[in-house]
Amino acid sequence: MKPEQERALAVVTAALDDTGLDWHAETPTRFTVELPGEHKQKTVTTLNVGEHTLQVSAFVVRHPDENAPAVHRWLLERNAKLVGLAFTVDSAGDVYLVGRMPLASVTAEEMDALLGRVLDASDGSFNTLLELGFAGAIRAEWEWRLSRGEPTANLAAFEHLRPKDPPGAEPDAPASE
Secondary structure, eight states: OOHHHHHHHHHHHHHHHHHTOOEEEEETTEEEEEEEOSSSSEEEEEEEEOSSEEEEEEEEEOOOSSOHHHHHHHHHHHHTTOSSOEEEEOTTOOEEEEEEEEGGGOOHHHHHHHHHHHHHHHHHHHHHHHHHHHHHHHHHHHHHHHHHTOOOGGGGGGGGGSOSSOTTOOOOOOOOO
């Protein structure tokens, strides 16, 4: 192993320790950390320290059920605003964030910034991606929960997709005079 790779590995592991987050080494050069979010419960992020670069990859959302062209267009437009990261899709159509940086740039400060950018991009885009690619499923979830009296708190961000009348309910009749 080259000295620069050894130095970067030491920086990455120390930076992960400093976060206080759950992380583990999959191999001596590959690490997985769970970044907690507000919209997306967690973003599982992989860091791979190669011979020349640190590569980052984070799962964002599975392939859209609907409206894939609009989802892909939104991702491409969002890429223009990202620093050191880009949205991509895998062969199954699942959405990821990816990035890489030279090992010489790997510092504790840059690791903190990188993880922050991953979390911001993933968590900040999550509800938009859900609405663009899964609106039908969200509407169905609203209907299912309302019909059974199930909690709907985690659907609050999608209140505008809530059905006007619960399934099986009679539409509001005009008040009798």
